[in-house]
Amino acid sequence: MSGDGTAGQASATAGLSELDTGPGRLGNRLDTVDLAESTPDDEQPYAELGLEADEYARIKEILGRRPTTAELAMYSVMWSEHCSYKSSKVHLRQFGDLPPSDALLVGIGENAGVVDVGDGYAVTFKVESHNHPSYVEPYQGAATGVGGIVRDILTMGARPIAVMDSLRFGRADAPDTARVLPGVVAGVGGYGNCLGLPNIGGELLFDDCYAGNPLVNALCVGVMKHEDVRLAKAEGVGSKVILFGARTGGDGIGGVSVLASETFDAEGPAKRPSVQVGDPFTEKLLIEACLEIFAADLVTGIQDLGGAGLSCATSELASAGTGGMHVDLDTVPLRDSTLTPAEILMSESQERMCAIVEPDKVGAFLAVCRKWEVLATVIGEVTAGDRLTVDWHGERIVDVPPRTVAHEGPVYQRPMQRPADLDALRADDPARLPRPQTGAELQAHWLAVVGSPDGADKTWVTEQYDRYVRGNTVLAQPDDAGVVRIDEQSHRGIALSLDGNGRYARLDPYTGTQLNLAEAYRNVAVSGAKPLAVTNCLNFGSPENPEVMWQFAQAVRGLADACRELGLPVTGGNVSLYNQTGDVAINPTPVIGVLGVHDDVRTRVPSGWRVPGETVLLLGTTAAELGGSAWASVVHGHLGGRPPAVDLAAERALGDLLAALGREGLVSSAHDLADGGLAQALAESALRYGVGARLELGNLPAALDPFTALFSESTARAVITTSDPGGVKTTARWAGVPVTELGTTGGGALAVGDLLELPVDELRAAWTATLPALFGRPEVTVGSVPAGTVPTS
Amino acid sequence: MRIGVITFPGSLDDVDAARAVRLAGGDPISLWHADHDLKDVDAVVLPGGFSYGDYLRAGAIAARAPLMQDVVDRAKQGMPVLGICNGFQVLCEAGLLPGALTRNSHLHFRNRDQVLQVERADTSWTHAYETGQRIVIPVKNGEGRYVAADADLDRLEGEGRVVFRYVGGNPNGSSRDIAGVTGADGRVVGLMPHPEHAIEDLTGPSTDGLGFFTSVLKAVVSA
Known part of the structure; x- marks a missing residue:
């Protein structure tokens, strides 16, 4: 893949354009x-369209003849990974x-x-990847990623x-x-802002493994009444098929097959024409x-037109x-009258939907x-047939059983193999790494983690979002978490979070x-x-690599086992494979989304410290766990x-306790502990409103030295503040959650003994400077304009 | 009291403006851009958003909507009109307010909680404030840089038609930190920041924006 994505305009679809009219x-x-x-x-160019020889043979078997060019186009996109x-x-x-979960109204298989x-x-929610397009064309790739997931949610009947x-x-x-990040952020913002959807959170992380394969995962959530749920199916002979929205153009042809389902390589033609262009x-x-x-x-x-366009929606x-x-x-x-029928069927032009409408409602x-x-x-x-x-x-160019296109594609049992380097990787314990010894060294490491690109203030990104x-x-x-009210009278609301630590998964x-x-x-x-429920976006390397396939299978089993234990349904998700350039795959990156419900959003618990004089408590158990930690990575x-x-x-137990504390009004703030451990959580809590502690x-177990206490990433922990530590401790004892008193909020510093x-x-300076220093934050300039150039009333 | 909120194709903050009217004690009336029907409203809000996708120039196409002719006519007879963000852009394009809104000088969309100084507390939409009062309401735009020729700016300042100024940092490069202006009679006001997003403690950075909507309810009663 060439760096600027413009070299060699001979696109992967050029062969296709010639199919109907070209030589031969x-x-x-x-x-x-x-x-x-x-x-x-x-002879047909099935390989250029991303199909394997045996897949092509199966299409011939299904049809009892060779497919037409248009049929080949449909199968190639619908049978793509x-x-x-x-x-x-x-x-x-x-x-x-x-x-089965009582909460689940519609499960996997719908949009x-x-x-x-x-x-x-x-509530319907889903996260989807737009990784490959965003690397090739950052602004449009990210923008249409947002557009696509929003249409999926809309298709279910939800606002x-x-x-x-x-x-x-x-x-x-x-x-x-x-090159990539500013365009992606502007694209996510440009599309979502113009659509009038608030951006309520997400993640921004950096790792060399994503250099040639950035991950752009977008989530949308929608709400409706139970009776308003819509499904994608065509019933009622004589009902009309209505295509509505934008005209069909030549953009995004082969997006799902030649772009999203192949590994980038250095020599291939530019894939920019396979990226769609959005119109929010x-x-x-x-x-x-x-x-x-x-x-x-x-x-x-009703069905939206996303990947594989009209081929997908109709089939x-x-x-x-x-x-x-x-x-x-x-x-x-059409936007372009020269499009061939195969191209029309494959086009991924955005902002289109397909509806089935009874004749008297047309x-x-x-x-x-x-x-x-x-x-x-x-x-x-x-129609009455199948x-x-x-x-x-006036001529028939497609005549297929739709199930064979849409739902009966090939299924592979890909070979799997545990990565050869895994034992060596796991044996390389961070215990060997030099640790900070003095207070000054601890402070320096604390600032380094908080000021690292992963730990730093994300305002540079979020201020571009409405x-x-x-x-x-x-x-x-x-x-x-992002929290949104869904009913102004009852104050009912939802909470959402997306998390995907690729280091742990590696x-x-x-x-x-x-x-x-x-x-x-x-x-x-x-x-x-x-x-209440779980969605996921599983970002991995090439499934043709047995080690990647092993990682994928482990991840899916891990998620399924954990959901079973927590009693949460998986409501759907998205798989993004081929996130690799050449032989180098990304760290396995399963991004997991959890949806929660607030009976009354007015009892929500913010994460920052607002008031001095409150007791700071650590909930949960801390052990020495630094494998895959932010500290090991940053320092x-x-x-x-x-x-x-x-x-x-x-x-x-922690979740139940926090919910109870929120309901009883016993807690003023709560912040989870994750990357960067206690150090990062304390810093973010203090930075929110400038209140130290x-x-x-x-009070932590004697075996824990201050370094481990601050940087360990043990799970099931949170820092809370309260004006009633006795009440919290009583409730926590009942819930079986250990409580450690850490100190008191107040002052302009985080003081540790x-x-x-x-x-x-000082913390704020380190925290806020990082992203603007990397990606620029042009100063506001104020100038005047010449007289006569702007009307005056 | 009936306060109209116009929906153009691409309006986004119309639901927010209607909520603000309701919380202030008024009746929000939704108005459709393509109808020549102001539904007997006492005042009109042009909400934020991206009418017509900001294509051509922000607000330029919406300013030519059928309903805007009625708004211009009634405004000339003294009906209070508030343009927020895209609504401000529409009012400038419709010739009801002077100046123009152009691309932010730093070229990014920027959303933040903004301190404003109220320069005029005697317009239909600012009675609830004191002159010199500082309020915090969100600003969010990509094309919010207020510009006019120096001579025109001097004239606006001389006539006291600057209603709000940015304090603590100019978010978009607006001339003389101007965040909002008014027409000659103080009844038409336009500003880039969003008072309708600062009306509830639960969802806004403050409730400072509610005063816009309580102001106009009083202004209409006393008119």
């Missing part, structure tokens, strides 16, 4: 079903096998899972109410990070039009319904679209995935919410040993 025996003839039957031995989950499917079944959050409200973004880049000081204004109109259409009950089925709708559908492709409104449907200035076109209808047929200029729009954002970054993908779940669970719990550039132990029972570590006194101002 087809000449300028349209490749129809009849022609395919009469020319069974014509991205759409078919062919490598991951055998593992993901474990999520569906989890015990997004739906959970009951009480009072008749249902989207918030977004989050989980971002990972190469080293913060690497030149290419300076059109998407905003699409949202309002859809919600009005849903409210008037005008559709029987999935038909496959989930009674099976028959006919489409006249000539009716599809007029009303089109009227709503006219009101919102959304283009809507009847392109076909539901075939999906597509005509072009957090206020819609007026229901109760908590957002830098609080541990050391132990099974445990690491559980740790990520535990962290997201804890973040939701410290806000005072009750954790020593070290990754080795074992990640912290998982204790899900302790997580649950005087602390003693002497007579060991060190770290002024909050």
Whole structure:
């Protein structure tokens, strides 16, 4: 992959454009079903479209002839790794096998899972990757990542109410990070802001392993009433198929196959034309039009056009319904009249939806679209048979059983092998690393962790996002979880957190995935919410590498086992494979999202210290656990040993305790402990409102030296402040959660015994300077304009 | 008291403006850009957002909406009008307010809690404040840099038509730290920051924004 992504405009789709009209025996003839039957031995470029020889053979077997060019295009995108989950499917079944949950209204398999959050409200949420496009074209890649996940949520019948973004880049000081990161952040903001969705949190992390494969995972959450849930299926013979939203263009052709399902390599052609271009204004109109259409009950089925475009929407709708559908492709409104039928079927042009509408409701449907200035076109209808047929200029170019396209793609049992270097990696324990001995050294390491790109203030990013729009954002970054009110009368609300530590997962993908779940669970719990459901975005290297496949299988099993133990359903998710350049895969990065519910958001618990004179308490048990820690990474550039132990029972006890404390109003602030341990949590709590604390570590077990106490990353812990330490201790004893008194808030420093006194101002300087120094923060300049250039009233 | 909130294609903070009207004690009335119908409202809010995607120039297309002709006519007869962010841009494009809003000087969208100084507490939308009072409300925009020619700025200052100034840092490069201005009669006000996002302790950095909406309710009664 060339650095600037522009070299060699011979795109991966060039071969495709020539298919219908280019050289060869087809000449300028349209490749129809009849022609395919009469020319069974014509060579077809299946490999260029990302299909394997045996997959191509299976398509011929299904159809009893060679596929037409258009059919080949459809199968190639729908059988891509991205759409078919062919490598991951055998593992993901474990999520569906989890015990049934009362909260789950719609499970895996639809566009997004739906959970009951009480009072008749249902919430749907999902996180999805847009990693490959964001590397090739950062702004548009990230923007359309947001657009795609928002349409998934909308498709379920919900009003989207918030977004989050989980971002990972190469080293913060690497030149290419300076190319990719600003564009990604501007793209996430540019799209979400224009759509009117508050961004309520996420992650921003750096590691060399993401240098050639940045991760851009976007989450959207939506809310509806139970009775408003919509499903993607085409039923009712004679019902019309309506395509609405943007016109279809040549952007994003092969996005799911040649881009998302292949490894980047140095020599290949530029893949920029495979990235879609977003128009958030059109998407905003699409949202309002859809919600009005849903409210008037005008559709029987609906599907958004994302990866694989029209191929995906038509085959999935038909496959989930009674099976028959006919489409006249000539009716599809185009941006570019030279597109071939195969390109129209594969285009991933954004901001499009497909609805199934009963004939007597078509007029009303089109009227709503006219009101919102959304283009809507009847392109076909539901038919009695079980075939999906597509005509072009009066000739049949597609005639397939839709299930074979949408739901019966190939399934692989990929070989797996434990990474050869894993034992050596785990044996390299951080115990060998030099540790700070004096108070001054401890202070220096504390500042280094807090000021590291991972630990530093994220305002540079979050100030580019609208957090206020819609007026229901109760908590957002830098609080541990995003909290949104969903009902102004009852004050019911939700909490969300996304977490994905790739270092832990590299050391132990099974445990690491559980740790990520535990962290997201804890973040939701410290806000005072009750954790309810789980989504995930599993970012890994190439499934064709047995070591990556082993990591993936371990991660899925870890997540399924942990969800079973915590009694949480997995409502859906996304798998992003081929995150590798050449032979180098990213650290396995399972990003886990947890949704929680607040019966009354007014009892939410913020993470910062506001008042002096309150007691600072540490909840949970601290052990010496530094494997994969932020300290080892920041101070020593070290990754080795074992990640912290998982204790899900302790997580649950902590979560229950925090919820009880929040309800009883016993707690003024709560902050979870994760990367950077107690040191990072204390710093963030103090930095929020500039209130320090005087602390003693002497109440911790004697075996813990101050360094370990500050930087260990033991799980199931939180720091809270309270004006009623006695009340907290009583409740904690009942809940079985150990409590350690650390000290009292107040003053302008974090003082630890007579060991060190770290002024909050000094901490703030280290914390806030990092990202602006790396990515620039141009000063505001004030100038005037020449007379006459601006009208005056 | 009926306070209209106009929805243009791409308006985003219309629900927020309606909530602010309601919490202040008024009746929010939603108005549709394409209708020539002001529904007998006593005042109008043009909310924030990205009308028409900010294509062409921010606010330029919305300023030509059918309903805007009615707003301009009624404003000239003294109806109070508040333009927030994109609404301010629309009012400038419609010629109801002087100056223009251009791309932030640092070229980024910026969202932060902003201190404003109230320079005029005698407009229809600022009676609830004291002159010189400092309030905290969110600012969030990519094209919020207020510009006008120096001579025009001098004239605006001379006529006392600067209603709000940024304090503690200018977030977008606006000339003379101007955050909001008013028309000649003090009844049409436009500003980039968002008072409708500072009306509840639960969701805003303060409740300082509520005064805009209580002000206009009193102004309409006394008019």
